[in-house]
Amino acid sequence: MIQRLQKMKAIRPILTSIILAVSLITTRGADKDIDTYMPVTDKTDENTFVVIISNENYKKEKAVPFAINDGETFKLYCEKTLGIPAESHIKYAPDASLGMMYDCVDWLEEVMKAYNGEARAIFYYSGHGVPDEDSKQAYLLPVDVGSSSVKRCMSTAELYKRLGAMPSKGTVVFLDACFSGAARNGDMMREARGVAIQPKHDDISAKDLVVFSAATGKETAYPYKQKKHGMFTYYLLEKLNTTGGAVTLGDMSDYVTEQVKRNSITVNKKSQTPTLLASADNGAWRGWTFSATPAKRYESVARIETPKSNSGPLSITGSSKKNTVVEATKLEMAGNKIMVNDVPYEMVRIDKGTFSMGSQRPFNAYSTFSLSQPRHKVTLKAYNIGRTEVPQAIWEAIMGNNPSENVGENLPVENVTWEECQQFIEKLNQQLGTQFRLPTEAEWEYAACCRNETLSDSFSGSKKADGIARIGNSTVDCGSLKISDIGLYDMSGNVAEWCQDYFARYDAAPKTNPKGPNKGFQRVVRGGSYMDSEDLLRSSYRGHMRQNESSPSVGFRLAHD
Numbered sequence: 001m002i003q004r005l006q007k008m009k010a011i012r013p014i015l016t017s018i019i020l021a022v023s024l025i026t027t028r029g030a031d032k033d034i035d036t037y038m039p040v041t042d043k044t045d046e047n048t049f050v051v052i053i054s055n056e057n058y059k060k061e062k063a064v065p066f067a068i069n070d071g072e073t074f075k076l077y078c079e080k081t082l083g084i085p086a087e088s089h090i091k092y093a094p095d096a097s098l099g100m101m102y103d104c105v106d107w108l109e110e111v112m113k114a115y116n117g118e119a120r121a122i123f124y125y126s127g128h129g130v131p132d133e134d135s136k137q138a139y140l141l142p143v144d145v146g147s148s149s150v151k152r153c154m155s156t157a158e159l160y161k162r163l164g165a166m167p168s169k170g171t172v173v174f175l176d177a178c179f180s181g182a183a184r185n186g187d188m189m190r191e192a193r194g195v196a197i198q199p200k201h202d203d204i205s206a207k208d209l210v211v212f213s214a215a216t217g218k219e220t221a222y223p224y225k226q227k228k229h230g231m232f233t234y235y236l237l238e239k240l241n242t243t244g245g246a247v248t249l250g251d252m253s254d255y256v257t258e259q260v261k262r263n264s265i266t267v268n269k270k271s272q273t274p275t276l277l278a279s280a281d282n283g284a285w286r287g288w289t290f291s292a293t294p295a296k297r298y299e300s301v302a303r304i305e306t307p308k309s310n311s312g313p314l315s316i317t318g319s320s321k322k323n324t325v326v327e328a329t330k331l332e333m334a335g336n337k338i339m340v341n342d343v344p345y346e347m348v349r350i351d352k353g354t355f356s357m358g359s360q361r362p363f364n365a366y367s368t369f370s371l372s373q374p375r376h377k378v379t380l381k382a383y384n385i386g387r388t389e390v391p392q393a394i395w396e397a398i399m400g401n402n403p404s405e406n407v408g409e410n411l412p413v414e415n416v417t418w419e420e421c422q423q424f425i426e427k428l429n430q431q432l433g434t435q436f437r438l439p440t441e442a443e444w445e446y447a448a449c450c451r452n453e454t455l456s457d458s459f460s461g462s463k464k465a466d467g468i469a470r471i472g473n474s475t476v477d478c479g480s481l482k483i484s485d486i487g488l489y490d491m492s493g494n495v496a497e498w499c500q501d502y503f504a505r506y507d508a509a510p511k512t513n514p515k516g517p518n519k520g521f522q523r524v525v526r527g528g529s530y531m532d533s534e535d536l537l538r539s540s541y542r543g544h545m546r547q548n549e550s551s552p553s554v555g556f557r558l559a560h561d
Contacts, residue, residue, distance in 0.1 A: 034237045035073055035228070039244040039295035041083040047169075048120045049111045050078050050090045051104040053140075055127030057095050059549065060146035065223045068094055070126040070176060070233040077237055078122070081245040081295050097405055097552040098142040098531055101154050102473040109166055117167035122174070126230055129156075129177035129221075138179035144551045152531065164206025170288050171209045172249065176230040178215040204277045210285045211277040212253060214260070222268045231267070232274055235259040244294030250286025331431050336384065338432070340394045343409075347384040347560070348487050350447055354379040357445055358506055359540040372540045377510040378442045385439055385447050386557035388412075388478035388489045389497065390424075398427050405552035410477040414495045414555040418523045418547035421498050421556050438500040439559035441524045441542075442514050448491040448527065448539040450484055458538060469537050470494040470530050491527055492537040495555035499524040503544035522546050529553035 054071025056064045071094055079086045091107050093100045108121055128141040132150045139153035156179075163171050204211060214221035214232035224231040235256045239247055257274045264272035278285050330341050338345040359372035389412035396402050396409075403415040416424075418438075425436050439447070449458075468482040470493035479489045491497075501516025501524045516524070522544040528537035531553045535541070545554065 034234070034241045035069070037298055037300055038077060038080055038241055040080045040297055040299045041245065041291065041293075041295035043083045043291075043293065044085065045083045045291070046085070046089070047115070047118060048082065048084050048089065048122065049108060050075075050084055050122045050124070051108050052078075052090065052092045052124045053096050053101055053104060053127065054092075054094050054125075055096055055141065055143050057143060058128065058141070059144050059551070061128060061141070064127050065225070066228050066230060067126040067176075069228050070230050071124070073229070073237055074124050074126075074174075074233065077240050077245075080299070081240055082291050095143045097144050098152055098154065099472075099474045099552065100405060101140065101142060105159065105162055106473060109162065112166040112168050115167075117169065120169045121163065121166065121171040123159075123163060123171070124174045124176075126176040126233060129175065129179040131179050140175075140177065144553070160204060160206075160209065160211065164204070164209040168208055170285070171206075172288070173209070173211040174233075174236065175211065175213040176221055176232045177213070178219060178221040204279050207279050209279070210249065210288075212249075212256075213275050213277070214272070216273045216275045219272050220270065222264055222270060222272055224263070224267060226267075231260050231264055231272065232256065235263075240290065244296065245291035246294035247290055248286060249288040249290075252290070253286075331428075333432055333434060338394075338428075340397045343391070343393045343397070345390070345394055345558070346387040347558070348387050348447075349384055350380075350382060350443070350451070350486070352380060352382045353446070353451055355446055355449070355451065357442055357511075357540075359538075371505065371542050374506055374508045376506060376508050378446070378514060379510070379512045380442060380446055381513055381561075383439075383443055383559060383561055385443065385488070385559045387487060389495060389555050389557045391478045395424060398424055398431075403550070406475045408475075408477070410480075411475045412478050412490070412495045412555040414475065415550045415552045416498075416555065417550045418498050418545075420550070425558070434560065436558045436560045438498055438556060440513075440515050441499045441501045441526065442511070443559060444491075444497065444499050444526045445539055447486065447488060448484075450486045450488075452485075468492060469528075469534070471532065471534065471537070472530050475530055491539070493528055493530055493532070495527075496525045496529040496532075496543055496551075496553055497527045498554065498556040499526055503542070525554055 052071045052075050054067045056067035058064070071092065075086070075090060075092050078084045078090055084090055091104050093104055096104070108123065112119060112121060125140055127143075128147065130139050130141050130147040130150060130153060131137070132139065137150075138156040139150050140156065140159070141147060141153050145152045156175075160173070163173065214230065222231050223229070224234045227234045229237070236252070238259075239252050239255050253274075253276050257276075260272055260274050264270055330339070332339045336347045336349065338347075355378060356375050357378040358375040360375060391410050392402055392404055392407070392413045393409035395413040395416075402413070403420075404411065404413055405415050421438060425438070428434070428436055468484065470476055470481060470490060475494050478494075481489060481494070483489055484491060501514075502518075502520030503522045503524050504517045504520060523546070525543035525545050526541075528541060528543070536543075545551070
């Protein structure tokens with residue numbers, strides 16, 4: 001009897017393990033939805049850092065179906081299945097601008113350097129990839145850029161070079177994108193030419209870098225509509241699900257490649273072959289593991305709702321226009337300064353005067369810069385204009401939300417439409433009894449060139465961009481750069497600025513207090529942004545957008561008579 005009890009005691013752990021395994025398999029068989037039922041680990045991985053960029057809602061191209069769901073679900077698996085701390089170790093950027101994408105890479109580089117080669121890195125991207133028609137170089141497309149503007153996209157060659165140079169135990173790149181010029185639904189992208197392009201293979205020379213892409217050559221990275229994911233991402237997540245995260249990169253690669261090849265043919269009736277790039281002398285990557293031990297329990301999670309793709313011009317979602325809990329707003333006007341909840345916004349008086357508006361540079365008639373010509377005389381009455389762009393703290397106090405992509409109370413508010421600027425101004429005027437407005441285009445340029453027409457083809461108050469103009473990966477605080485000769489900040493770069501006028505070509509006739517045409521299709525945007533080249537930051541350069549469009553590179557400043 002004692003021996004029998006001892007035997008039962010000895011085999012009880014084994015029986016328990018078998019029952020648990022059968023239970024997990026049975027339960028998984030009952031519900032195979034990777035979005036709602038996933039393995040959860042009790043362990044924490046403090047040595048893996050993740051960047052996730054999921055670009056779905058494009059302003060100038062068709063939306064990428066389910067890209068947000070791809071990114072959200074991959075983030076959940078990193079957190080729940082692999083045990084990577086979400087707050088400190090995962091940087092997630094849905095519907096990212098170029099600045100946001102570079103911020104993510106900068107963060108990953110800084111972390112890897114701080115850990116001095118003792119940490120691992122994962123870079124995941126779901127969205128449009130685009131080719132350069134001339135060089136065949138591949139690029140990742142930000143949500144606010146069209147596919148023909150590759151200079152404002154993220155080069156995969158540059159990305160791999162930066163990631164490969166980081167000190168790490170291993171860096172894995174997952175790209176649920178193709179680079180042929182095709183959209184996820186198989187159509188050609190709006191601004192691409194009508195044929196698929198065979199992109200170049202980028203050189204992967206770093207021994208600790210592996211790139212796993214969703215498609216090869218001229219193929220398209222298709223969706224798996226029934227599962228609400230990209231097909232590549234679906235099988236990547238399914239393998240993490242069935243293994244509890246305890247899978248090698250080699251096994252993951254074999255499984256995803258086989259499943260995508262088979263199911264793309266049967267589901268989408270099109271071929272799609274994932275491809276893996278690694279340095280020629282590095283075969284050790286096949287043994288890299290996502291997690292040393294599998295997650296031993298499964299949990300139900302709330303269904304991730306995929307945001308609807310916008311069919312027309314849209315306000316970029318991501319940090320989208322979330323409501324902010326705002327206490328009673330305290331507003332007062334003191335001299336030439338507004339106080340909004342004790343946050344000051346100062347106006348600068350510009351004396352009346354006459355100047356030559358437009359560019360002096362000799363441009364070809366078909367050049368974009370010809371929009372700044374012909375140069376013509378303009379006479380303006382005195383007016384007031386904001387010393388800085390409107391900061392987010394003041395927008396939040398008046399509107400109760402913050403639409404900005406680059407978030408910070410002293411950063412300029414951006415990602416706002418011209419129409420939303422009008423709503424802000426109307427509310428401000430109602431509460432203060434004032435007559436604020438957007439500056440006219442002529443007023444903006446006169447202030448930008450500091451009433452000195454010789455600076456029209458230079459920056460605001462300086463012939464050099466250094467210190468006075470903002471170009472970089474993100475915005476900076478309002479008023480933190482060098483002040484111009486007449487006391488204004490950030491007229492060159494940081495964010496471009498809405499003006500009141502409809503956009504139209506200049507004529508040579510002199511003007512007095514011009515306000516632009518009475519109707520039109522787009523509104524004027526001036527000053528260039530942190531995302532632009534120096535040439536677009538000149539005081540005379542003219543931009544334009546539809547008044548119901550927004551961009552993380554466009555904000556505004558106030559004016560009044």
